[in-house]
Amino acid sequence: MRVLVITGAGxxxxxxxxxxxxxxxxxxxxxPAKLATPExxxxxxxxxxxxxxxxxxxxxxxQPNPAHQAIVKLAAHTDEFLLVTQNVDDLHLRAESEGQRLxxxxxxxxxxxIFETRCSRCACSRREPxxxxxxxxxxxxxxxxxxxxxxxxxxxxxxRKIEQVDNYLTRPSCPVVIVAGTTAAFGYIxxxxxxxxxxxxxxxxxxxxxxxxxxxxxxxxxEPAGIALPRLVDELLAR
Ligand code: OAD
Numbered sequence: 001m002r003v004l005v006i007t008g009a010g011x012x013x014x015x016x017x018x019x020x021x022x023x024x025x026x027x028x029x030x031x032p033a034k035l036a037t038p039e040x041x042x043x044x045x046x047x048x049x050x051x052x053x054x055x056x057x058x059x060x061x062x063q064p065n066p067a068h069q070a071i072v073k074l075a076a077h078t079d080e081f082l083l084v085t086q087n088v089d090d091l092h093l094r095a096e097s098e099g100q101r102l103x104x105x106x107x108x109x110x111x112x113x114i115f116e117t118r119c120s121r122c123a124c125s126r127r128e129p130x131x132x133x134x135x136x137x138x139x140x141x142x143x144x145x146x147x148x149x150x151x152x153x154x155x156x157x158x159x160r161k162i163e164q165v166d167n168y169l170t171r172p173s174c175p176v177v178i179v180a181g182t183t184a185a186f187g188y189i190x191x192x193x194x195x196x197x198x199x200x201x202x203x204x205x206x207x208x209x210x211x212x213x214x215x216x217x218x219x220x221x222x223e224p225a226g227i228a229l230p231r232l233v234d235e236l237l238a239r
Contacts, residue, residue, distance in 0.1 A: 002171075002176075003176045004169075004176075006179045009025070012062070012181075015065045017089055021183050032153055034047070040152075052148045056115060059114065066230045069096065070232070071233075072102050073098065082107075083106060086189070087109070088113055090115060108161050108165055109161075110157060110158075113127070114150055115127050115129050116149025119142060119146050121139065121142055173197060175202065177196050182207070184213040190212060207221075
């Protein structure tokens with residue numbers, strides 16, 4: 001079996017991580033233009049860092065949920081597997097199934113990694129999985145301000161990551177494409193799901209609410225990912 005899974009914030013919702021556009025999502029109360037753009041960072045880096053550090057802390061204390069675990073199980077039992085996640089948290093990587101974790105070459109964090117701190121000028125970067133102090137981080141090489149290693153509004157996706165996804169898609173198409181917990185607000189997410197899908201295959205959406213992708217899906221599962229994905233994975237593996 002050859003599988004592509006695409007996930008968004010809804011998959012981490014049951015771990016207590018807020019979504020962006022869902023109920024009580026970040027963008028319902030906060031303005032992304034003030035927190036998640038290069039201009040916001042240039043204007044008020046302290047405010048941006050405070051928000052990202054709060055999010056980091058919340059993610060550190062969170063645990064992967066059954067949706068993350070089901071995806072690891074699916075990866076472990078399929079010949080070819082790729083997970084493209086918009087989530088910047090590390091819950092997909094920390095999740096375990098049958099004592100195994102997802103191998104890092106099977107996941108592409110298309111919007112970056114919230115625990116990466118990288119220089120806004122040079123190539124310097126580090127990972128900060130442990131709690132850090134509240135100073136504004138400066139690059140030890142060039143002295144410039146460091147920033148979170150995530151993709152902000154108005155920024156390009158990382159070309160190496162696009163290449164990794166494209167490489168997976170140049171091989172024969174996927175009989176099973178699962179899109180879970182995303183509003184599919186970005187055209188490239190819909191495009192990716194449609195490019196990957198085998199014409200005779202399944203495009204399965206897991207989301208309690210309809211999205212712009214729903215009309216293209218062959219199967220709609222209107223349930224929380226933590227309930228739907230473990231069952232779906234068992235069904236797929238039983239075939
Ligand atoms: P959104 O917040 O836009 O969408 C979350 C989706 O999850 C919604 O469609 C909800 O209906 C659904 N949902 C909520 N709870 C769920 C559950 N328990 N199980 C399954 N689905 C559930 O999040 P994304 O689509 O991931 O960008 O947002 C895409 C990007 O927009 C994010 O990566 C972020 C944001 O700005 C960056 O950080 C660059």
